Amino acid sequence: MFEQLSSLPPDPILGLLATYRADENPDKIDLGVGVYKDESGHTPVLQAVKEAETRLLQSEETKAYIGPAGTPGFNAAMQEQVLGADHPALLANRVRSAQTPGGCGALRVLAEFVNRARPGATIWVSDPTWANHGPLLGNAGLEIKSYPYYDRASATLLFDQMVDTLKDVGEGDLVLLHACCHNPCGADLSREQWKVIVEMAQKQGFTPYIDMAYQGFGDGLNDDAWGLRLMAESVPEMLVAASCSKNFGLYRERVGLAMAIYNDAAAADKGQSQMLNVVRGNYSMPPSHGAAIVEAILTDAGLRANWEAELTEMRERINGLRAGVVESLAAAGADGDFSFIQRQKGMFSFLGINAEQVQRLQREFSIYMVDSSRISIAGLSQSNMEYFSKAVATIL
Numbered sequence: 450m451f452e453q454l455s456s457l458p459p460d461p462i463l464g465l466l467a468t469y470r471a472d473e474n475p476d477k478i479d480l481g482v483g484v485y486k487d488e489s490g491h492t493p494v495l496q497a498v499k500e501a502e503t504r505l506l507q508s509e510e511t512k513a514y515i516g517p518a519g520t521p522g523f524n525a526a527m528q529e530q531v532l533g534a535d536h537p538a539l540l541a542n543r544v545r546s547a548q549t550p551g552g553c554g555a556l557r558v559l560a561e562f563v564n565r566a567r568p569g570a571t572i573w574v575s576d577p578t579w580a581n582h583g584p585l586l587g588n589a590g591l592e593i594k595s596y597p598y599y600d601r602a603s604a605t606l607l608f609d610q611m612v613d614t615l616k617d618v619g620e621g622d623l624v625l626l627h628a629c630c631h632n633p634c635g636a637d638l639s640r641e642q643w644k645v646i647v648e649m650a651q652k653q654g655f656t657p658y659i660d661m662a663y664q665g666f667g668d669g670l671n672d673d674a675w676g677l678r679l680m681a682e683s684v685p686e687m688l689v690a691a692s693c694s695k696n697f698g699l700y701r702e703r704v705g706l707a708m709a710i711y712n713d714a715a716a717a718d719k720g721q722s723q724m725l726n727v728v729r730g731n732y733s734m735p736p737s738h739g740a741a742i743v744e745a746i747l748t749d750a751g752l753r754a755n756w757e758a759e760l761t762e763m764r765e766r767i768n769g770l771r772a773g774v775v776e777s778l779a780a781a782g783a784d785g786d787f788s789f790i791q792r793q794k795g796m797f798s799f800l801g802i803n804a805e806q807v808q809r810l811q812r813e814f815s816i817y818m819v820d821s822s823r824i825s826i827a828g829l830s831q832s833n834m835e836y837f838s839k840a841v842a843t844i845l
């Protein structure tokens with residue numbers, strides 16, 4: 450049976466990581482996968498996470514099943530984290546959610562959930578978008594179409610073209626938006642632009658589906674949720690896939706939230722029964738440990754303050770690197786204007802070089818990035834910045 454299967458190329462992001470790990474060049478730089486790194490290139494376990502784990506070790510009394518929705522405490526804390534504590538949709542009891550294995554789990558569960566309500570529904574995604582959106586949403590049965598979003602040549606948003614494409618999208622279709630820190634391009638909607646898209650959703654009736662994988666990595670926990678919260682106040686129905694991988698540094702623990710906002714509480718109860726049925730038919734129920742850590746942190750003032758300070762440190766380090774690399778590329782004489790890197794947000798920006806130049810950086814300098822020239826900024830450091838900039842100047 451399996452002999453007829455052909456082999457597939459490695460995943461464009463995860464495959465790169467394996468090649469990087471096998472490279473023996475001591476100067477190698479990993480700008481591939483979106484994982485935060487400190488100045489020494491290490492991805493630390495946050496102190497708040499360690500402390501929460503220590504407490505859990507003492508207090509946890511059972512490993513019995515937690516059920517398809519996960520724990521109510523995690524879901525409630527995350528809903529408040531995403532929407533803000535006194536969000537009208539929460540007060541009206543119109544929100545339901547499920548703890549999922551990572552943001553990917555959330556994206557997939559929500560996509561299958563949509564496919565039950567409207568089989569083969571069309572979802573509009575930004576061009577470009579994260580490489581795994583296609584498989585996660587498409588394999589669930591949704592039809593994927595794209596709207597223009599970012600122009601690599603000028604390193605700017607194509608907002609007018611975005612609006613022009615979305616102006617004909619109506620009820621029954623979904624529009625995927627990145628809440629903040631756009632992956633892969635780092636260019637986010639301004640507040641004025643969010644308002645335009647919110648108004649379009651209200652008037653035209655499409656369903657917003659918001660991916661929030663980097664809350665806290667752009668401008669701060671609340672600022673990064675500004676557009677999402679406005680949208681959630683303005684439309685009757687909306688979906689959110691949230692991830693705790695990056696902002697809690699819990700990548701391998703797989704913690705996420707699939708959240709749906711409904712017209713009213715009765716629709717919410719019916720919808721939730723479907724959502725949990727999707728979960729049961731996929732992986733039955735989510736893993737517990739990572740979400741228990743998040744719940745412990747979000748519900749304890751001291752742990753929460755420590756976590757927020759660590760998140761601020763990660764954000765500020767990345768912003769410092771953004772400024773630093775612009776300067777360093779200029780000092781190395783790299784041909785071009787890279788100032789856009791400093792204006793963009795979150796873990797990623799496109800360097801703006803072509804696939805052949807990306808390959809040269811890998812072959813000749815052991816500098817790894819995905820073919821689109823997306824760089825994960827946190828892979829840079831004070832110690833490798835000059836090496837990186839000189840290499841870029843050379844291949845340009």
Ligand code: LMR
Nearest residue numbers: 462481482483579581632
């Ligand atoms: C990335 O875009 O690098 C991250 O979201 C990790 C992943 O799973 O692709």
